[in-house]
Amino acid sequence: xxSTAAVPFWRAAxxxxxxxxxxCANLVRNCLKEPHRAESLAREKVHFSLSKWADGKAQKPVLxxxxxxx
Amino acid sequence: xxxxxxxxxxxxVAAASSKSVxxxxxxSEVPSTIDSTFVESWKKxxxxxxxxxxxxxxxxPRPSTxxxxxxxxxxxxxxxxxxxxxxxxxxxxxxxxxxxxxxxLPGHVPTIAELKPGIMSVHxxxxxxxxxxxxxxxxxxxxxxxxxIAIEAVPLEHIDPSQVQKGLAEFQQKLTSATTDxxxxxAQIGVEVHSAINAALSG
Numbered sequence: 312x313x314s315t316a317a318v319p320f321w322r323a324a325x326x327x328x329x330x331x332x333x334x335c336a337n338l339v340r341n342c343l344k345e346p347h348r349a350e351s352l353a354r355e356k357v358h359f360s361l362s363k364w365a366d367g368k369a370q371k372p373v374l375x376x377x378x379x380x381x
Numbered sequence: 382x383x384x385x386x387x388x389x390x391x392x393x394v395a396a397a398s399s400k401s402v403x404x405x406x407x408x409s410e411v412p413s414t415i416d417s418t419f420v421e422s423w424k425k426x427x428x429x430x431x432x433x434x435x436x437x438x439x440x441x442p443r444p445s446t447x448x449x450x451x452x453x454x455x456x457x458x459x460x461x462x463x464x465x466x467x468x469x470x471x472x473x474x475x476x477x478x479x480x481x482x483x484x485x486l487p488g489h490v491p492t493i494a495e496l497k498p499g500i501m502s503v504h505x506x507x508x509x510x511x512x513x514x515x516x517x518x519x520x521x522x523x524x525x526x527x528x529x530i531a532i533e534a535v536p537l538e539h540i541d542p543s544q545v546q547k548g549l550a551e552f553q554q555k556l557t558s559a560t561t562d563x564x565x566x567x568a569q570i571g572v573e574v575h576s577a578i579n580a581a582l583s584g
Binding site: 320321323324325326331332333334335336338339340341342343344345347348351354 | 462498513515516517532533535539540541544545548562563565566567569570571574575578
């Protein structure tokens with residue numbers, strides 16, 4: 312089995328397939344005509360809060376929000 | 382494989398009762414006493430027990446491959462947020478695989494193809510529907526079912542050519558000024574995607 316098979320340039324640069332695929336999708340969304348572009352970008356907005364736990368207590372949360380202002 | 386099962390089920394009992402302390406590899410605790418009531422009841426039950434089942438026993442059987450090639454290809458085209466085509470019967474689809482445009486007819490050899498940004502066309506009689514796919518995979522099964530998955534798929538009419546030109550110029554500029562490997566890779570992806578959209582719009 313060839314474990315030295317040619318890797319795509321993005322994997323050689325340390326990027327995973329999901330990251331590559333999401334970048335491609337974002338670029339396509341940015342090239343759309345107006346009503347479709349706004350719809351698709353709005354569809355992809357995320358909002359989450361992540362906190363790690365230690366000793367039974369939540370540490371400081373990390374908030375990620377694609378709020379409309381950004 | 383499971384012909385040996387009943388022998389194996391009763392073998393452990395025989396081994397345990399002959400030596401009271403067995404040295405077993407990879408075990409940190411060795412039981413020092415054997416519970417004889419357990420051994421007796423186990424001996425009674427063991428020959429009548431079925432061997433444990435594996436996950437494949439609970440799976441539904443794989444759909445069978447028809448003996449003659451079907452006349453139509455069944456296409457399932459899905460995006461993360463919507464199912465564009467579900468079980469649609471078509472004559473042919475042309476998918477933008479990384480190895481080039483691939484035509485899929487009914488009876489295609491089972492394949493898993495990674496897709497690059499490009500045009501997918503669905504041919505039904507004289508009807509041709511084209512979508513620009515951002516990237517994804519196409520799973521072609523032996524029973525002439527094609528599962529095509531992409532993150533973004535847009536009809537060509539929804540694309541704004543001026544934005545594409547702007548993006549292409551911007552990423553070409555980023556490619557020349559990129560320093561780290563990651564920046565270069567991102568700029569390269571930008572150039573490839575925009576060039577593919579350009580080619581799609583003009584082709």
